[in-house]
Amino acid sequence: MIFITTGTQIPFDRLVRAVEQWLIINNVNTDVIAQVGNSDFNSNCMKVLPSLEPQEFEDYINSCELIVSHAGMGSILTALRTKKPLIIFPRQAKLGEHRNDHQLATVNSFSNVPGIYVARNEDELKSLLDKRHELKAGNLVDSSEYTNLINNLKGLFSN
Amino acid sequence: MPNKKILAVSSPGGHWVQLCRLVPSFDSCSVVYAGVYTRPTELNSDAVYYQIGDVSRDTMLKIPKVSSTIIKIIRNEKPNFIITTGALPGLLTLFIGKLFGIKTIWLDSIANSESISASGRLASYIADDCFTQWPNLTTSKIKYIGRVV
Numbered sequence: 001m002i003f004i005t006t007g008t009q010i011p012f013d014r015l016v017r018a019v020e021q022w023l024i025i026n027n028v029n030t031d032v033i034a035q036v037g038n039s040d041f042n043s044n045c046m047k048v049l050p051s052l053e054p055q056e057f058e059d060y061i062n063s064c065e066l067i068v069s070h071a072g073m074g075s076i077l078t079a080l081r082t083k084k085p086l087i088i089f090p091r092q093a094k095l096g097e098h099r100n101d102h103q104l105a106t107v108n109s110f111s112n113v114p115g116i117y118v119a120r121n122e123d124e125l126k127s128l129l130d131k132r133h134e135l136k137a138g139n140l141v142d143s144s145e146y147t148n149l150i151n152n153l154k155g156l157f158s159n
Numbered sequence: 160m161p162n163k164k165i166l167a168v169s170s171p172g173g174h175w176v177q178l179c180r181l182v183p184s185f186d187s188c189s190v191v192y193a194g195v196y197t198r199p200t201e202l203n204s205d206a207v208y209y210q211i212g213d214v215s216r217d218t219m220l221k222i223p224k225v226s227s228t229i230i231k232i233i234r235n236e237k238p239n240f241i242i243t244t245g246a247l248p249g250l251l252t253l254f255i256g257k258l259f260g261i262k263t264i265w266l267d268s269i270a271n272s273e274s275i276s277a278s279g280r281l282a283s284y285i286a287d288d289c290f291t292q293w294p295n296l297t298t299s300k301i302k303y304i305g306r307v308v
Contacts, residue, residue, distance in 0.1 A: 007172055009172075054199050072270070074175070077308065078176060102270050103270075143308060145305045145306045146180070146307060148304060148305035149307065151184075152305060153184035156288060157163065157187060158187055
């Protein structure tokens with residue numbers, strides 16, 4: 001099962017439409033669950049849900065083989081934590097998909113992270129979906145920067 | 160001496176996921192959580208969780224109601240520290256916490272890699288400590304002490 005998630009704020013129909021097109025053109029027979037937010041989007045080839053309770057979200061994450069999402073940090077950290085391959089597709093401010101272009105910055109920051117696959121446009125998204133069985137999961141490692149953060153905060157809380 | 164208490168607050172999604180990454184730093188304190196909507200699944204069943212309601216730039220009219228909830232939580236729990244990873248509800252909690260003389264900490268989301276968020280810039284004037292997760296974004300008020308990944 002492929003799980004598409006667009007986060008908790010503004011809808012992101014461009015992402016779900018691109019996946020839908022890919023499903024139709026290639027006649028792909030895979031279960032797809034799409035969390036689309038407050039959107040009118042509907043589709044015959046996927047299960048469309050506006051929003052999910054935290055437990056439902058966790059259940060879909062755990063049972064999917066691949067996550068496709070906007071380039072949100074929640075999706076990235078969740079995919080690394082649950083060891084699922086993730087395709088991120090950034091929202092663009094000029095298309096009214098977010099307040100600013102921080103998701104373009106996020107894809108630049110995470111383009112070299114194992115398990116995170118960046119699709120900068122619809123074509124890149126479709127070619128990543130074509131080779132979905134080759135995509136590998138990443139892992140949430142406790143980097144030295146993370147250890148520093150925790151130790152520094154511990155220091156603050158001991159004062 | 161009793162443990163010090165932390166109020167950890169954040170919006171859902173990426174903000175909350177990043178807040179959860181900070182939990183190991185809360186070891187020496189007791190901690191209560193506050194979020195915007197229903198109780199997140201990451202929390203243990205014995206964790207104390209408050210729902211404060213959402214407020215964003217588009218729903219500023221909700222500020223008084225959300226504020227009164229935050230004030231009740233602070234009066235009830237009397238935390239020594241407030242820490243947030245954003246967004247606006249977290250900033251509001253820091254602001255109110257400051258009025259109560261509580262030590263406040265802002266950690267800007269790792270998503271903000273090219274500029275500090277608008278809330279983070281405001282937080283740098285309010286919070287006792289304001290942190291970015293990108294070393295290139297530090298200023299005299301905003302420090303870098305590590306990151307969640």
